[in-house]
Amino acid sequence: MAKIIVVTxxxxxxxxxxxxxxxxxxxxxxxxxxxxxxxxxxxxNLDLIMGCERRVVYDFVNVINGEAKxxxxxxxxxxxxxxxTLPASQTRDKDVxxxxxxxxxxxxxxxxxxxxYIICDSPAGxxxxxxxxxxxxxxxxxxxxxxxxxxxxxxxxxxxxAAKSRRAIEDLEPIKCHLLITxxxxxxxxxGEMMSVEDVKGILCIPVIGVIPESESVLNASNIGLPVILxxxxxxxxxxxxxxxxxxxxSRPLRFLNSERKGILRRWFGG
Amino acid sequence: MSFLDYLLGRRQRTAEVARERLQIILAHERSxxxxxxxxxxxxxxxxxVVLRYIHISPxxxxxxxxxxxxxxxxxLNIPLPDEPNHRIGAIxxxxxxxxx
Numbered sequence: 415m416a417k418i419i420v421v422t423x424x425x426x427x428x429x430x431x432x433x434x435x436x437x438x439x440x441x442x443x444x445x446x447x448x449x450x451x452x453x454x455x456x457x458x459n460l461d462l463i464m465g466c467e468r469r470v471v472y473d474f475v476n477v478i479n480g481e482a483k484x485x486x487x488x489x490x491x492x493x494x495x496x497x498x499t500l501p502a503s504q505t506r507d508k509d510v511x512x513x514x515x516x517x518x519x520x521x522x523x524x525x526x527x528x529x530x531y532i533i534c535d536s537p538a539g540x541x542x543x544x545x546x547x548x549x550x551x552x553x554x555x556x557x558x559x560x561x562x563x564x565x566x567x568x569x570x571x572x573x574x575x576a577a578k579s580r581r582a583i584e585d586l587e588p589i590k591c592h593l594l595i596t597x598x599x600x601x602x603x604x605x606g607e608m609m610s611v612e613d614v615k616g617i618l619c620i621p622v623i624g625v626i627p628e629s630e631s632v633l634n635a636s637n638i639g640l641p642v643i644l645x646x647x648x649x650x651x652x653x654x655x656x657x658x659x660x661x662x663x664x665s666r667p668l669r670f671l672n673s674e675r676k677g678i679l680r681r682w683f684g685g
Numbered sequence: 686m687s688f689l690d691y692l693l694g695r696r697q698r699t700a701e702v703a704r705e706r707l708q709i710i711l712a713h714e715r716s717x718x719x720x721x722x723x724x725x726x727x728x729x730x731x732x733x734v735v736l737r738y739i740h741i742s743p744x745x746x747x748x749x750x751x752x753x754x755x756x757x758x759x760x761l762n763i764p765l766p767d768e769p770n771h772r773i774g775a776i777x778x779x780x781x782x783x784x785x
Binding site: 561562565566569570573577603605606607608609610613616617 | 700703704707710711715
């Protein structure tokens with residue numbers, strides 16, 4: 415039975431879609447049949463990050479409304495044949511996501527299409543889209559920047575995962591939550607200007623599955639529609655790769671937590 | 686930030702401040718998150734009844750849910766205004782909500 419994993423954060427702009435795309439691509443790269451679903455109804459963007467925006471014909475909402483079959487709406491990745499994207503609609507109808515409708519589609523992806531991993535890319539906020547993205551999940555990747563507003567919103571989302579999900583309501587085993595810290599600046603952490611991995615972990619009290627350093631390659635990859643994990647030379651790509659391995663049970667030490675080397679003069683006198 | 690900046694105290698180590706602020710605000714938010722959903726309505730109804738008999742400002746009545754060991758305790762604090770005939774200072778009511 416497929417595992418359903420929500421990628422969520424509360425706050426916007428912290429890297430949920432970047433993470434969903436790379437996480438999905440990483441799982442597919444390792445041979446697992448994976449689908450990434452964009453839950454941001456009205457503001458779809460996963461298609462751009464995946465590089466499949468020109469191939470969107472039908473979307474998630476069409477499938478829920480019975481206007482298209484799931485197989486017509488799923489977009490198979492051109493690089494990885496185990497990777498699929500289910501885009502969100504661009505029309506704004508927030509009431510279309512119902513527990514029943516979303517449940518029906520997830521069930522079909524699990525039972526009939528035999529996906530191994532279903533990744534739900536949550537929209538920001540705590541409205542309907544976000545609550546539906548997390549409702550059916552078995553595990554959660556909580557994406558957090560080491561920044562005060564993002565940590566607070568992540569804590570709020572952890573509260574929702576613990577109280578408002580199907581697992582909470584039906585009194586099943588709780589959702590397994592993982593902390594993914596993104597946009598990490600080791601230099602600023604060392605200078606005391608940014609909370610460290612330990613700080614954030616200590617506040618949110620969930621295990622860390624990865625730390626993605628701030629990297630120019632994330633913007634470059636999104637510019638060309640490539641999940642950054644496929645840029646194997648970039649630090650962000652390597653950090654995402656480690657995260658996927660850890661998710662699959664491998665042990666990988668955290669990398670890129672130390673400052674890039676600077677000459678002693680630059681370190682002492684700034685710049 | 687350079688070491689020289691640090692020595693000269695030109696910049697603060699702001700991450701510590703962030704961490705402390707978060708610890709305080711999240712402790713507060715987590716305790717109210719665990720409160721039962723009917724709490725605001727209960728608070729309103731209690732207030733209405735109390736105000737029928739005692740003339741104080743609604744803002745002076747405090748309803749809290751606190752955790753004591755395995756139990757959640759609903760605590761109601763109503764300070765009584767000074768009146769010549771009676772000298773009760775406050776009404777304090779506790780109700781155990783649920784074993785956790």
